Amino acid sequence: MAGILVYSENSKNAHELLTAATIIGSALGLEVRALSINNDTQAEDLAERCGEVYRIKEDSLKLSDTSAMASILDQVVRKLNISVVLLSSNRRGKELAGRVAQILDSGCLTDVYGIEVRDDGNIDCFRNGLGGLTVVSQVIDTEKKVIAIVPKIFEAMGNKITGVIRDVEVDVRSSGVNVVRTKTKVRDAVDIETSDIIVAVGQGLANKDDLPQVEKLAQLLEGEVACTKPVATDRQWLSEERIIGLSGKKCKPNLAILLGISGQVQFTVGIRDAKTIIAVNTDENANVKHISDYMLVADIKDIIPELIEKIS
Amino acid sequence: MNIIVAIKQVPDLDYIRIRDRRPIMEDVPQVIGDIDKSALAAAVDLKESAGGNVIIVSAGDENLEDTIKEGLAAGADEAVLVKDARLAGMESSVIGTVLAATISKIENGGLIIFGEGSADNYSGQVVSRVAQILGYPQVGYVNWIEIEERVAQATRSLENEEETVEIPLPAVMSVVSEIKEPKIPSVSSILKARNKPKRVYTLDDLGIEIPENRYVRTVINLAPVSQRKGILIKSVDELVKVFESEGIIRR
């Protein structure tokens, strides 16, 4: 029987992919298989969640070598008669997806945040179109399909079975990429996606010294501080985990307060599912007004202290 | 060694209006996406250490030369373009083939830089497809690059870590926007851009036919339904009242 293959170097993501794979697999009659590369713990964890786990142990195979990794996936896909490859749409996964798809001469979709299997066997994949302006549903028409799914969309598969682990022999073709050093990013454990109230700041916040005020406001409202991409990546005032939008997180809070944010589509796509949106902006024509329930045209430098005072 | 930058012509998203949930694409100006501008700025920075030219490659419709002019003004030395009305919004598998064929026409290309994702489709697929077709090693989501003779070092910015790799050239890289802030071209560089060399190919020139069967089919493309109140408020007091009525704070 043909199969559906799950792979991510990130075990949590892989467990989520197993849930997605089970949905697709049972609708299309595909057997779910998981792949684990140079990670025995992961292979064992996967075997508690998936009937068949394929394990590769090859010291010369490096995650950082996307070319070599893609070639391995191709080999496994052919060996196991796989028709659907599910990868994580994290950065490594997205990079891998396009290369695997090219080797397999297949269609590929990344950043997929919803899946529906149709009666005719098509897998409808939902993703952002036009930078987030639209929601697109797309179908891959090639025999083999590569789909990269956004983390945290599907529940992780629980451990409830005893699957088998089988070793697979592969031929490693290094492309000469070698890791010189790795540096752990400063982790920020915040989870803005599940926060009920969000206080988001944009480049309208002129001074880093005003950030504690924003944090104070969020604290008073029992919410989390989030931000637009440039605040985290260009200015590096807040961690990348706090970015809302196309290349950040998709949030559905009850209330979002947007401070000094212009409301460009790549940001808006991450907050438009909020129940209520309040914006404060000096420019009354800023795009953010189209996505707000309430807009206050004012300088956030004045507004934040006054607001803190009035709600304390 | 030349540095090649892949730049995509995209509709300016700020000008797309929505009618009956459908995006209206008529009369929307074509621009270069922000991340591709950063990719170009990074390439211009590396020019000296590479000791060659910065060459733009792009595949798009009739407006392509006009759009790419901005890239030439921002520091690229030449452009190699593939122009065909059918290339606007074309799927990644075809664009990958077209770009790889275009890049093969350029001599002494050592490093090919892409944006991590295009401003409209944002899939990051084209990068990896081109790398595979050319058989080059690749490193994605890069925020730092240094070139030394026939190898480069680059730092891949992942969710939880930064991974610096050594990669033999020629190679393909995709960069994140923070690698370099794009420069706004001066008037004199805009004027000079007009005289920079440009090669324009058709799909026929490259011997590429667009396959009849698409790899990916778009079934729905609609703006989400959004119903916002759109109420203008005038003071912090009113804002506090909104908090109260929304049950955020209680008095």
Ligand SMILES: Cc1cc2nc3c(=O)[nH]c(=O)nc-3n(C[C@H](O)[C@H](O)[C@H](O)COP(=O)(O)OP(=O)(O)OC[C@H]3O[C@@H](n4cnc5c(N)ncnc54)[C@H](O)[C@@H]3O)c2cc1C
């Ligand atoms: C492929 C791609 C992906 C992207 N992904 C994301 C993403 O995931 N998330 C994201 O946020 N962006 C993303 N971007 C960037 C996005 O296009 C915008 O550049 C960004 O959202 C703008 O951030 P901003 O609103 O903070 O800044 P700006 O656009 O500079 O807006 C600042 C706003 O503050 C207002 N202002 C200024 N001073 C004050 C004041 N004193 N008081 C009140 N208001 C003031 C201004 O009127 C303005 O409206 C992406 C871009 C691309 C091309």
Ligand SMILES: Nc1ncnc2c1ncn2[C@@H]1O[C@H](COP(=O)(O)O)[C@@H](O)[C@H]1O
């Ligand atoms: N038609 C095109 N012409 C030139 N470069 C492109 C084209 N399409 C995509 N690219 C490049 O590939 C990157 C990723 O695009 P995408 O795969 O669409 O997200 C972009 O940032 C560009 O550098």
